[in-house]
Amino acid sequence: MKIPAHYVTHLDHRVSVLLSFTVRRDGGYFGPDHGESRQLGDLYRSSLEGSGIMLRALIEFLGAQCDHKAAPPRLIPKKGSDAYLGAGDLSHIAPIDIAKIPPAMASLLAKLHDGVSKRTGHPAFKKVLDGLDPDELRSASEWIVRELWKSCYDPDPLIVHRDIISSLGASAWRGIPLGAPK
Numbered sequence: 001m002k003i004p005a006h007y008v009t010h011l012d013h014r015v016s017v018l019l020s021f022t023v024r025r026d027g028g029y030f031g032p033d034h035g036e037s038r039q040l041g042d043l044y045r046s047s048l049e050g051s052g053i054m055l056r057a058l059i060e061f062l063g064a065q066c067d068h069k070a071a072p073p074r075l076i077p078k079k080g081s082d083a084y085l086g087a088g089d090l091s092h093i094a095p096i097d098i099a100k101i102p103p104a105m106a107s108l109l110a111k112l113h114d115g116v117s118k119r120t121g122h123p124a125f126k127k128v129l130d131g132l133d134p135d136e137l138r139s140a141s142e143w144i145v146r147e148l149w150k151s152c153y154d155p156d157p158l159i160v161h162r163d164i165i166s167s168l169g170a171s172a173w174r175g176i177p178l179g180a181p182k
Contacts, residue, residue: 002093003152007083008159011152012181014054014061015145016161021051022138023167051141052132056116058144059109060084062151063095066113073114075106085151093151105143112140142174149176 003011024030030044059065063085064075075098078084086095098106112132149158157171157179164178165171171178 001153001156004089007090007152009181011061011148012159012161014057015148015158016164018051018054018058018141018144019160019164019173021047021134022141023164023173025134026138027167029167048132048134048137051137052112052116055137055140055144056113058148059113062144062147063087064098064109066110068114072107073110075101075110075113096147096151105140108136108140109143112136142176145173145176
């Protein structure tokens with residue numbers, strides 16, 4: 001594991017929040033048998049939005065952020081004093097190389113980062129009722145989790161909360177090895 005031990009619990013929680021919506025949705029949790037309307041249920045929407053917030057945080061942790069002034073939004077290298085790959089005590093782990101992200105994925109990540117920023121930071125943002133597209137969230141989450149694993153954990157499993165592993169019924173997601181905290 002390349003990530004300093006004191007970051008594991010932090011990432012464990014963030015990755016678990018990121019995956020919680022997708023893993024439960026894929027498992028049928030948000031179906032009518034649990035009383036959730038896919039479009040109106042508070043639990044559905046709050047879980048989806050929580051995952052979106054973690055998506056934004058993890059994009060930044062990987063060393064990228066959205067240039068909100070660009071049209072359309074695009075990814076640029078992360079700046080600031082937050083903890084992210086390539087900076088501070090994470091300087092030994094290279095941040096993602098934005099130029100190597102497939103263009104369609106880079107565009108999707110920038111769009112989602114921009115949308116989450118607006119949705120959580122601007123109460124008048126009209127698309128808040130639309131939420132995130134769950135399929136776009138899944139696609140972006142898979143890319144982010146794979147990059148986190150390759151950058152910070154490979155060859156060890158990426159650590160997530162036990163309930164994620166239990167919900168999956170496996171110790172891997174999309175081919176990415178997962179492990180529970182010790």
